[in-house]
Amino acid sequence: MLGGVQIPHHLGLVGHSDADVVLHAISDAILGAAALGDIGRHFPDNNPQYKNISSLILLKKVVGVLQEHGYCICQVDTVIIAEQPQLWPFIPKMRERIADALELGVSAVSLKAKTNEGLGQIGAQKAVAAYAVATIKHA
Secondary structure (H helix, E strand, O other), X not given: OEOOEOOOOOOOOOOOOOOOHHHHHHHHHHHHHOOOOOHHHHOOXXXXXXXXXXXXXXXXXXXXXXXXXXXXXXXXEEXXXXXXXXXXXXXXXXXXXXXXXXXXXXXXXXXXXXXXXXXXXXXXXXXXXXXXXXXXXXX
């Protein structure tokens, strides 16, 4: 799972939840923008309730936490770094899923995919990374 979309590939990601690094990065960016910690604090991996949970559900819960603290999300910008597979065909659907979870229009969700040019663990197809920034404001 990347960006809430099942990506067909012979390799997958391992994690306590569905391991969607894109949604985890966005969740952390949103929580961080409001100085509310990170997803590990809100949804610890030692809590069986979150085992194999969809990261889309966690992202929606993050939106709720943000709203409880009087904030709303303006936009998010995310970069996925993965050597394979090519992600550009999946980006429109990812943007739609993310926008829906964040209660935003698709135009407020930026998503880009890059490779690591064969370098390091990402270049060796042993890892995927995602980095996100979010802008928020008081509701």
